Amino acid sequence: SQKIEQNSEALNIQEGKTATLTCNYTNYSPAYLQWYRQDPGRGPVFLLLIRENEKEKRKERLKVTFDTTLKQSLFHITASQPADSATYLCALDNYGNNRLAFGKGNQVVVIP
Amino acid sequence: DGGITQSPKYLFRKEGQNVTLSCEQNLNHDAMYWYRQDPGQGLRLIYYSQIVNDFQKGDIAEGYSVSREKKESFPLTVTSAQKNPTAFYLCASSRRDRHNEQFFGPGTRLTVL
Numbered sequence: 060s061q062k063i064e065q066n067s068e069a070l071n072i073q074e075g076k077t078a079t080l081t082c083n084y085t086n087y088s089p090a091y092l093q094w095y096r097q098d099p100g101r102g103p104v105f106l107l108l109i110r111e112n113e114k115e116k117r118k119e120r121l122k123v124t125f126d127t128t129l130k131q132s133l134f135h136i137t138a139s140q141p142a143d144s145a146t147y148l149c150a151l152d153n154y155g156n157n158r159l160a161f162g163k164g165n166q167v168v169v170i171p
Numbered sequence: 172d173g174g175i176t177q178s179p180k181y182l183f184r185k186e187g188q189n190v191t192l193s194c195e196q197n198l199n200h201d202a203m204y205w206y207r208q209d210p211g212q213g214l215r216l217i218y219y220s221q222i223v224n225d226f227q228k229g230d231i232a233e234g235y236s237v238s239r240e241k242k243e244s245f246p247l248t249v250t251s252a253q254k255n256p257t258a259f260y261l262c263a264s265s266r267r268d269r270h271n272e273q274f275f276g277p278g279t280r281l282t283v284l
Contacts, residue, residue: 063213091270102261102275103214110270148213156221157202157265158229159273161213 061086063162065149071168078136080165082149085130087160089151092125092132097146097164106147107134139169174198177262177276184256184283192247192279194262200274201267203245207231208259208278220245221267249281256283 062085072078082092091110095103109116109125109132116123122135136143146166150159175196184190196203202221206214216229220239234253239245245264249256259280263273 067211093272100259100278100280102263102278103273104275105272108270108272150214152269157267157269157271157273158216158219161206161215163211163213 061160063087063149063151063160065147065162065165067163067165069166069168071170072139074139074141074169074171076139078139078143078167078169080134080147080149080167082132082134082162083130084151087130087151087153089153091152092123093150093152093159094121094123094132094134095148095150097148099146103148136167139167141169141171143167144169175262175264175274175276177260177279180277180279182279182281184281186283187251189248189250190256190281192249192260192262192281194245194247194276195243196245196262196264196274196276197243198264198274199242200264201242202265203239204263204265204273205229205235205237205245205247206261206263208261214261217247256281 064083093108094106097103120137124133146164148164149162153160178193204219205217218237220226236248262276265271265273
């Protein structure tokens with residue numbers, strides 16, 4: 060069966076450190092992968108998209124990698140700040156028509 | 172200001188009643204989506220529409236219905252056939268070509284009493 064796995068345990072991290080989140084998938088062949096941020100009680104907000112032929116993508120303090128052999132994406136927040144505290148969702152292109160399959164999300168708590 | 176709006180933010184209904192959730196966008200996007208989110212769960216796709224007057228079932232369409240009569244609007248009706256309707260409902264839109272991000276509304280929290 061198809062699965063998208065993100066760590067269910069919250070990641071508690073000290074301010075200024077790098078937070079690293081993992082997204083593993085099974086039985087998908089995504090052409091691209093996206094990461095979203097979701098704050099409590101609000102809709103997700105798009106952060107980054109990485110295509111299958113790209114190894115790494117950066118945006119300000121965010122970095123995403125995509126390894127189609129390992130079927131894994133890593134999401135890094137460098138120099139983390141308390142304002143980065145949120146849940147981060149990974150989403151895969153599933154049917155090639157902008158229809159996305161979402162992971163359950165991984166909560167990050169940045170401690171001042 | 173371009174964006175996507177959902178109303179109301181909170182909705183309470185008695186069991187057995189149908190209820191319609193509103194979703195409007197002024198981003199000129201062709202594609203629109205409805206998701207359901209339960210505590211500790213990922214987003215699950217209910218229905219999506221790639222163009223006006225056309226829509227397809229997602230992974231959990233049973234007990235829901237939609238219409239797409241206008242490009243800007245994609246209302247979702249939660250019918251009495253939906254067994255567990257209490258949830259957080261999210262509407263999103265995107266451009267229709269591939270590799271585009273989805274823009275989400277603020278969500279509607281539906282509670283069925």
